[in-house]
Amino acid sequence: xxxxxxxxxxxxxxxxxxxxxxxxxxxxxxxxxxxxxxxxxxxxxxxxxxxxxxxxxxxxxxxxxxxxxxxxxxxxxxxxxxxxxxxxxxxxxxxxxxxxxxxxxxxxxxxxxxxxxxxxxxxxxxxxxxxxxxxxxxxxxxxxxxxxxxxxxxxxxxxxxxxxxxxxxxxxxxxxxxxxxxxxxxxxxxxxxxxxxxxxxxxxxxxxxxxxxxxxxxxxxxxxxxxxxxxxxxxxxxxxxxxxxxxxxxxxxxxxxxxxxxxxxxxxxxxxxxxxxxxxxxxxxxxxxxxxxxxxxxxxxxxxxxxxxxxxxxxxx
Amino acid sequence: xxxxxxxxxxxxxxxxxxxxxxxxxxxxxxxxxxxxxxxxxxxxxxxxxxxxxxxxxxxxxxxxxxxxxxxxxxxxxxxxxxxxxxxxxxxxxxxxxxxxxxxxxxxxxxxxxxxxxxxxxxxxxxxxxxxxxxxxxxxxxxxxxxxxxxxxxxxxxxxxxxxxxxxxxxxxxxxxxxxxxxxxxxxxxxxxxxxxxxxxxxxxxxxxxxxxxxxxxxxxxxxxxxxxxxxxxxxxxxxxxxxxxxxxxxxxxxxxxxxxxxxxxxxxxxxxxxxxxxxxxxxxxxx
Numbered sequence: 113x114x115x116x117x118x119x120x121x122x123x124x125x126x127x128x129x130x131x132x133x134x135x136x137x138x139x140x141x142x143x144x145x146x147x148x149x150x151x152x153x154x155x156x157x158x159x160x161x162x163x164x165x166x167x168x169x170x171x172x173x174x175x176x177x178x179x180x181x182x183x184x185x186x187x188x189x190x191x192x193x194x195x196x197x198x199x200x201x202x203x204x205x206x207x208x209x210x211x212x213x214x215x216x217x218x219x220x221x222x223x224x225x226x227x228x229x230x231x232x233x234x235x236x237x238x239x240x241x242x243x244x245x246x247x248x249x250x251x252x253x254x255x256x257x258x259x260x261x262x263x264x265x266x267x268x269x270x271x272x273x274x275x276x277x278x279x280x281x282x283x284x285x286x287x288x289x290x291x292x293x294x295x296x297x298x299x300x301x302x303x304x305x306x307x308x309x310x311x312x313x314x315x316x317x318x319x320x321x322x323x324x325x326x327x328x329x330x331x332x333x334x335x336x337x338x339x340x341x342x343x344x345x346x347x348x349x350x351x352x353x354x355x356x357x358x359x360x361x362x363x364x365x366x367x368x369x370x371x372x373x374x375x376x377x378x379x380x381x382x383x384x385x386x387x388x389x390x391x392x393x394x395x396x397x398x399x400x401x402x403x404x405x406x407x408x409x410x411x412x413x414x415x416x417x418x419x420x421x422x423x424x425x426x427x428x429x
Numbered sequence: 430x431x432x433x434x435x436x437x438x439x440x441x442x443x444x445x446x447x448x449x450x451x452x453x454x455x456x457x458x459x460x461x462x463x464x465x466x467x468x469x470x471x472x473x474x475x476x477x478x479x480x481x482x483x484x485x486x487x488x489x490x491x492x493x494x495x496x497x498x499x500x501x502x503x504x505x506x507x508x509x510x511x512x513x514x515x516x517x518x519x520x521x522x523x524x525x526x527x528x529x530x531x532x533x534x535x536x537x538x539x540x541x542x543x544x545x546x547x548x549x550x551x552x553x554x555x556x557x558x559x560x561x562x563x564x565x566x567x568x569x570x571x572x573x574x575x576x577x578x579x580x581x582x583x584x585x586x587x588x589x590x591x592x593x594x595x596x597x598x599x600x601x602x603x604x605x606x607x608x609x610x611x612x613x614x615x616x617x618x619x620x621x622x623x624x625x626x627x628x629x630x631x632x633x634x635x636x637x638x639x640x641x642x643x644x645x646x647x648x649x650x651x652x653x654x655x656x657x658x659x660x661x662x663x664x665x666x667x668x669x670x671x672x673x674x675x676x677x678x679x680x681x682x683x684x685x686x687x688x689x690x691x692x693x694x695x696x697x698x699x700x701x702x703x704x705x706x707x708x709x710x711x712x713x714x715x716x
Contacts, residue, residue: 193703193707193713195690195700195703195704195707196690197647197689197690198683198686198688198689198690199683199685199686199687199688199689200686201643201686201687202686203685203686204684204685204686205683205684205685205686213704213707213708214707215707215713218712219710220706220707220708220709220710246686250686257646257708260619260622260646261622261624261646261708261709261710262710263707263708263710
């Protein structure tokens with residue numbers, strides 16, 4: 113397990129606890145009481161830290177190296193019913209964008225999402241979760257296939273942004289994202305979007321238009337990352353914490369602005385500290401929203417979605 | 430006594446006919462030199478167990494692998510080719526057809542059948558490379574079209590197993606038009622909302638890739654299959670360039686975005702039926 117700077121008190125207590133248990137096993141000293149005390153303190157410290165997270169700390173948590181990624185969710189949700197599908201039928205199979213069919217409670221879903229790696233090698237293989245145009249086109253192909261067979265779509269968002277490369281521009285990164293956004297507004301099947309990590313800008317929205325947009329508690333969603341925002345507006349990378357606050361990019365902020373529909377609570381200590389319960393929470397929320405959306409006719413579904421996005425924006429007059 | 434090993438007769442030459450040979454078909458040697466007994470090969474889905482080489486097989490074997498207990502009803506089994514152009518190359522087309530029929534015991538390069546696969550009906554159209562290189566002429570086009578019609582009428586998923594060198598030159602433009610004919614039929618199948626799975630097997634080239642082989646709701650393949658429009662020799666001659674390693678293999682196509690997945694032959698039945706259950710929102714069959 114890796115620890116973020118503000119998680120260090122937790123690390124210290126966990127180490128103390130491990131030592132205490134070892135002493136208890138290796139000697140005759142009764143350490144039950146001491147262990148219990150440390151456990152109690154650990155729980156309190158965790159609660160204390162996680163109750164008062166700053167925006168920047170949530171950004172850090174959204175990038176925690178032990179945080180579950182898209183395929184972790186899909187495998188946990190679908191078990192062995194997941195069938196991964198590849199390719200955009202044009203240029204490539206983008207490893208940063210994955211997709212495929214799977215079941216939750218006997219209902220088929222088309223799952224799509226950005227995928228990050230869990231070590232240096234796989235991070236490179238997944239291009240750090242930054243999709244190329246072919247990734248967005250693969251996503252659209254799968255969504256269209258889902259629409260054809262009346263299968264609802266679930267998108268998992270976890271990206272530091274769409275890939276900013278020369279070839280990506282040559283193949284039309286902007287066009288690919290734009291096409292996805294347009295087609296997603298009028299797709300005739302329910303779309304449920306879950307932000308499970310980083311939700312950076314157009315790269316996120318390219319698979320992020322949905323009837324229900326859910327956001328895990330310790331994630332962020334905005335038009336730019338706090339670091340880039342700091343470097344552009346403050347002309348220095350040093351102001352990322354202020355930028356994180358200013359951008360109002362946390363789940364509660366986004367809920368307040370009605371850009372997301374619901375916040376999915378994470379276990380105390382974050383998604384990475386208790387993956388099983390995180391998966392369970394996400395699974396039941398997805399299914400709950402699906403059962404509501406299923407009641408709507410395709411026409412009502414699309415109209416409602418169109419209205420929702422048409423009403424976004426704040427202005428005078 | 431000292432010369433017991435000496436040849437008394439001079440110049441022994443056994444003629445080819447008299448040479449004792451192992452009967453053909455008892456053993457199979459894969460391209461990497463691994464040898465396997467034919468029975469064992471059949472039991473292993475015609476995949477060489479040591480190097481996983483997927484041996485080229487025909488409709489008989491695919492039906493056996495995919496239909497439950499090898500039970501199926503063949504559709505349009507009697508359709509045969511005409512020779513509308515009175516085509517002749519080194520051989521008359523009509524003779525070529527007769528020879529191919531005699532050699533393979535098949536009527537043409539595709540067979541269509543319907544049967545249960547993991548307990549549910551499936552229409553399979555499977556090409557035979559042994560029949561004039563699995564070339565696509567009027568009969569192939571018509572049988573595929575009728576297979577699709579059967580799928581639409583009975584609402585049964587459609588599986589196309591391609592294995593072809595391309596369009597049949599001996600039927601010239603008529604065979605070219607089979608690309609359009611089969612594609613039109615697939616558009617109707619899509620309109621009817623019936624799943625279409627395209628399985629591209631070794632080799633799937635020429636006109637087949639420019640029509641039904643690439644038009645599946647999912648396109649899938651087996652490991653190491655050759656798939657491409659212009660074959661590797663043509664591309665090499667035409668461009669004068671050396672081809673990249675693994676060019677036009679199924680792995681190459683997966684990497685370039687044209688296949689949904691590659692399946693080991695042993696898992697084909699499971700994966701195809703899993704896809705059908707998922708896309709049709711049915712309960713997943715477990716076998």
